[in-house]
Amino acid sequence: MSELLTADRIEEIAALGSESPDPAALVAELVGAVDEGRVADPDDTGYALLVAVDILEQAGDLADALTLATRAVAEQPDDNAYARAVRGGLLLRLGRSDEGLTELTALRPLLETDPKSMYVVDELVESGHAELALEWLTGALDAILERTRTQQHASEDAQDEAAAMIYGLAQQRHDLREEAGLPHDEYDNLADRLRAASTHALDALDDGPATLLFWPKAEFDALLVRWPVLAESHPPTWDEHRTTVERAFVETSARGGADLGLVNGTVDGLAAFAERTGSDPTSEETLDEYADSLDEAGVTAWPPGRNDTCWCGSGAKYKKCCLPRSRG
Ligand SMILES: [Zn+2]
Ligand SMILES: [Zn+2]
Numbered sequence: 210m211s212e213l214l215t216a217d218r219i220e221e222i223a224a225l226g227s228e229s230p231d232p233a234a235l236v237a238e239l240v241g242a243v244d245e246g247r248v249a250d251p252d253d254t255g256y257a258l259l260v261a262v263d264i265l266e267q268a269g270d271l272a273d274a275l276t277l278a279t280r281a282v283a284e285q286p287d288d289n290a291y292a293r294a295v296r297g298g299l300l301l302r303l304g305r306s307d308e309g310l311t312e313l314t315a316l317r318p319l320l321e322t323d324p325k326s327m328y329v330v331d332e333l334v335e336s337g338h339a340e341l342a343l344e345w346l347t348g349a350l351d352a353i354l355e356r357t358r359t360q361q362h363a364s365e366d367a368q369d370e371a372a373a374m375i376y377g378l379a380q381q382r383h384d385l386r387e388e389a390g391l392p393h394d395e396y397d398n399l400a401d402r403l404r405a406a407s408t409h410a411l412d413a414l415d416d417g418p419a420t421l422l423f424w425p426k427a428e429f430d431a432l433l434v435r436w437p438v439l440a441e442s443h444p445p446t447w448d449e450h451r452t453t454v455e456r457a458f459v460e461t462s463a464r465g466g467a468d469l470g471l472v473n474g475t476v477d478g479l480a481a482f483a484e485r486t487g488s489d490p491t492s493e494e495t496l497d498e499y500a501d502s503l504d505e506a507g508v509t510a511w512p513p514g515r516n517d518t519c520w521c522g523s524g525a526k527y528k529k530c531c532l533p534r535s536r537g
Pocket of ligand 1: 383393397401
């Protein structure tokens with residue numbers, strides 16, 4: 210029996226992507242494992258297929274990408290909105306506009322309810338439908354703002370979520386309009402005000418964690434080996450660690466935080482810091498102070514651009530790495 214395809218390996222392939230000298234072999238490895246039922250966690254089947262779709266897409270093989278995207282949709286009957294969006298984008302790029310627009314239009318309501326649904330707009334933009342994307346962003350903003358005006362008794366959670374969505378939709382719309390050379394309108398002014406307000410809010414949040422301490426993969430593994438007691442305050446796997454960091458950023462930014470960033474910890478660095486300051490390297494206080502001490506060496510800003518390399522160091526694009534997985 211052949212080897213199981215683990216989530217780590219899928220991750221690794223996603224990071225290698227089309228830059229690998231032999232992308233076809235990576236696609237074959239993913240699809241082979243799916244075909245033969247060798248995906249270690251069957252819940253990752255759709256993910257494995259979507260990574261293969263991405264590699265094929267970048268190689269320009271849109272027809273095969275579409276076949277696999279269709280399989281991915283079928284593999285995830287309960288949670289396939291992202292796969293359907295990818296499929297819709299491929300149909301558009303293949304010139305099957307009616308089918309593509311039907312697929313994406315069915316997902317359009319998510320823009321009003323699901324803060325992680327911006328991929329619907331991305332697919333429109335990437336297939337040359339920026340104007341339609343702007344129309345949908347405007348419509349979603351109209352709808353959410355109307356809802357917040359009429360629902361006086363929404364829960365605090367619902368209000369926070371609406372605020373986060375208004376922020377995200379307005380920023381995306383602002384940037385798309387700027388790229389199109391359009392002048393500022395009322396919503397663009399709103400986007401600017403929200404951005405400025407969140408910067409001020411963060412300045413006021415003196416005790417808020419503007420900078421988070423992140424352990425790159427090798428360091429995280431070494432950290433728990435060197436100081437096993439840290440397993441009590443840290444998640445068991447690196448995957449969960451970066452998910453926790455991403456979530457903390459999302460929450461801080463939804464509360465109005467801006468200028469967020471992370472510093473990369475190292476085991477040797479923490480050991481040296483603890484020795485220098487005569488403190489216990491496993492206490493929360495020392496970890497906070499160690500993080501502060503790294504500020505000067507440079508902070509990686511969060512969030513990266515959607516198409517930029519992910520902050521976690523995986524090498525994959527942010528929108529395909531920590532952005533979607535931490536909001537699922
Ligand atoms: Zn502006
Ligand atoms: Zn990542």
